[in-house]
Amino acid sequence: MDTIIQQIALELVEKITKMAFETKISDIDALASDVLVECKTAARSIIETISDECNHQIRDDKAGRKALGLVLKEKNRKRSLLTELGELHLQRDYYYDNRSGCYVCPLDDVLGIRKYERIGDNISAKLVTEAAETSYARSAQIVTDGAVSRQTVRNHILKLSVPEKEPEWSEKKEVKELHVYADEDHVHMQKPDKQKGKKGKIVPLVTVTEGTAASGKRKWTISPMHFVDEHFDGKALWSSVEGYIEKAYDLEKIEKIYVHGDGGRWIKNGLNCFAQTEHVLDGFHLEKYLKRICVRFPQKNLRVRFHKAFEQKDRKKAETMIQELYADAEGDSKRTKAVKEFGSYILNNWEEIVRRKTLNIPGSCTEGQVSHVLSERFSRDPIGWSEESLGKLSQARVYIKNGGKLEGKDFRPEDKDREARKERYSEYAERMLKEAVEGCFDWSIFEKPIVPFDGASGTQTLIHGLGQAQNTLFC
Numbered sequence: 001m002d003t004i005i006q007q008i009a010l011e012l013v014e015k016i017t018k019m020a021f022e023t024k025i026s027d028i029d030a031l032a033s034d035v036l037v038e039c040k041t042a043a044r045s046i047i048e049t050i051s052d053e054c055n056h057q058i059r060d061d062k063a064g065r066k067a068l069g070l071v072l073k074e075k076n077r078k079r080s081l082l083t084e085l086g087e088l089h090l091q092r093d094y095y096y097d098n099r100s101g102c103y104v105c106p107l108d109d110v111l112g113i114r115k116y117e118r119i120g121d122n123i124s125a126k127l128v129t130e131a132a133e134t135s136y137a138r139s140a141q142i143v144t145d146g147a148v149s150r151q152t153v154r155n156h157i158l159k160l161s162v163p164e165k166e167p168e169w170s171e172k173k174e175v176k177e178l179h180v181y182a183d184e185d186h187v188h189m190q191k192p193d194k195q196k197g198k199k200g201k202i203v204p205l206v207t208v209t210e211g212t213a214a215s216g217k218r219k220w221t222i223s224p225m226h227f228v229d230e231h232f233d234g235k236a237l238w239s240s241v242e243g244y245i246e247k248a249y250d251l252e253k254i255e256k257i258y259v260h261g262d263g264g265r266w267i268k269n270g271l272n273c274f275a276q277t278e279h280v281l282d283g284f285h286l287e288k289y290l291k292r293i294c295v296r297f298p299q300k301n302l303r304v305r306f307h308k309a310f311e312q313k314d315r316k317k318a319e320t321m322i323q324e325l326y327a328d329a330e331g332d333s334k335r336t337k338a339v340k341e342f343g344s345y346i347l348n349n350w351e352e353i354v355r356r357k358t359l360n361i362p363g364s365c366t367e368g369q370v371s372h373v374l375s376e377r378f379s380r381d382p383i384g385w386s387e388e389s390l391g392k393l394s395q396a397r398v399y400i401k402n403g404g405k406l407e408g409k410d411f412r413p414e415d416k417d418r419e420a421r422k423e424r425y426s427e428y429a430e431r432m433l434k435e436a437v438e439g440c441f442d443w444s445i446f447e448k449p450i451v452p453f454d455g456a457s458g459t460q461t462l463i464h465g466l467g468q469a470q471n472t473l474f475c
Contacts, residue, residue, distance in 0.1 A: 004049050012042040040085045051090050055107050059093050069098035070106065077105070081113060082147060083120040114412070119148065121408030124156040129406050131157060132397040133377065158388055159411050162395045165225070165402045167248040173210075174253040178245065179221075181207045182261040182270060183282070183366035185374040190384040201387065203378065203394055204234055204266060206241050207369045212362045221365065226373050226398045230391040234266035242273060251276075260364040263349040281352035282364040293342040296335050297325060306346075310357040315350055322346070373401055 015038050019031060058065065059072065074094035081088045092107040108115070119127075123143060130139035136150035167173075182204070189199040205228055209221040225244060229237040245251070257277045261267030262285040271277045294302050302321070309318040322343040329335035346353065355361065377397060378390065396406065 005046055008042050008045050008049070012038060044085050044088055047085070048088060048090065051088075051092075051107065051111065054110070055092055058106060065095070070095040070104075071098060073103065079108075079113075080118060081120055082118060082123055082144065084122055084126075087147070119152070119156065121411045124159070124411045125406040125408050127153050128157050128160055128393075128396055129400060132393060132400055154389055156411065157392050157396070159413070160392055160396060160406070161410055161413070162230075162392070162399050162406075163404065163410060165399055165404045167225075167244070168223070168403070169248070172250040173248060174250045175210050176253070176255045177211060178249065178254060178257045179209050179211050179362060180241070180257060180259045180271065181209070181282075181364060181366045181369050182259060182264075182267045183370045184264070185370050185379050187374075187379045187390060188382070188384050189390075190386055201232065201385070201390065203228060203232055203374055203390070204237055205370055205374055205398075206237060206270070207373075208241060208244060212365070221369075224369075224402075226369070226401055228374075228394050228398045230395045232387075232391065234269070238270045242271065245271075245274075258355075258361060260366055261352075262366065263345065263352065278355060279352050280355045280359075280361055280364070281349050282366045283356060284364065284367050286353060286356065289342055289345050293325070293338060296338045297328065300325075307357070310353050313354050313358065315347075318346060318350075373398060 016035050019034055019038075025031060055076075059075070065072070072093060073096050076091040077094050079090050079092060081090065090107075090111075092105045095104055095106060096102075097104045126143045127139050127148070130142050131153050134142075136153040139153050140146060140148045140150060184205060185203045187201045187203055189201045191197065191199050205226065207221070207224050207226050209224045211222050212219055213222055214220075225248075227237055227240050227244070229240070245257075251274070254276050257271055257274055259267065259270055259277060259279045260282050261270075261279065262282050268279060290303050290306060294300075302325075305321060306318060309315075309321070322339065325339045325343075326336070329339050356364075374394060374397075378385065378394065400406070
């Protein structure tokens with residue numbers, strides 16, 4: 001094995017040197033790309049060589065295998081694994097394990113390769129990370145240069161177990177106010193057997209912040225943390241939010257927790273377990289309803305009149321104006337329907353509207369959060385989703401938006417049997433690998449050779465004589 005690895009290293013050095021001299025390093029960017037390809041190829045060859053040597057060591061250690069109860073059944077069973085270096089081609093022996101009564105490839109357990117897996121976990125993490133921002137096809141092209149299909153990307157999304165994002169700080173923060181923004185995205189869903197018509201799904205989103213900050217016209221939220229639920233369950237979603245607030249903040253120091261929303265039932269049920277919670281109507285939705293009714297009654301200056309009623313906390317005045325609108329709309333079904341919807345919305349959310357208009361509360365950004373976190377990927381383009389894919393990928397996207405990074409370990413399902421085999425073989429495998437590589441590398445081949453110098457040779461004697469006679473010959 002040592003000779004093979006050294007030969008690979010020598011060939012790599014020769015190739016890089018040759019490429020550098022051929023291009024005269026005039027295009028160093030192109031040279032770097034070519035060198036990267038050669039380095040990856042060499043690295044794959046080295047890994048395959050080490051794996052092959054370890055496999056042979058296990059095969060030749062008959063006494064050790066007998067102690068473990070491993071009986072050789074098939075040699076050099078091929079397997080490929082797509083990694084960040086490219087596709088590895090491995091050869092492993094197939095054994096029957098007398099103790100467990102099943103067929104195994106010990107080398108797979110030693111190398112951490114799961115059964116039937118053809119793509120490395122780190123590649124899976126990159127595929128899903130890209131898919132959270134762009135299409136499945138684009139993700140496959142970026143990460144694997146099109147080596148895997150869109151379906152493969154989806155399959156690995158479904159395998160993901162999204163970890164819980166912890167707060168950025170270790171100790172509980174002391175703040176006076178929290179502002180929680182809650183809204184939902186409306187996503188197009190696939191219908192079974194390509195049935196015609198539309199099917200939608202509501203994806204709730206909650207964002208916990210410490211308020212907003214501004215610099216000129218630019219505004220942003222302070223320490224935002226986004227939450228979605230994989231199964232779109234509002235109750236489970238609020239439970240996650242409650243757990244985060246309790247873990248990240250000192251509740252005794254919080255005076256108010258303002259929940260900004262559009263008045264939806266699932267939003268009104270949020271964080272009611274905290275005594276500091278007060279619900280506030282989102283300004284965007286309030287203005288949307290005011291605009292709709294103003295269009296129906298353009299001569300009544302309704303926007304100004306209703307705003308005064310909100311600011312004065314005068315519910316009776318608002319009810320009187322709504323009754324007047326009912327009377328004016330009599331006989332017009334469309335206007336009557338508009339008044340009914342407007343009246344119900346205003347009166348059902350009266351307390352939330354008054355808080356919005358009378359308290360010194362930062363403007364709401366519920367729509368902006370939904371647009372940035374969810375809509376940008378899930379609902380702006382004409383895409384149809386399955387519930388499984390939407391749940392997993394929305395959770396992955398939110399995790400990334402929160403500053404998390406998907407890793408290979410997030411794609412490894414718990415397999416107690418494999419872990420037990422790995423633990424059983426680990427000491428044996430470490431010994432095999434150590435014996436395979438210990439003392440096998442002789443890097444002296446890279447040292448500059450010392451050229452022997454014979455001062456007594458005929459050539460050196462002649463040169464020395466000419467040097468002594470230079471005054472005579474060349475005067």
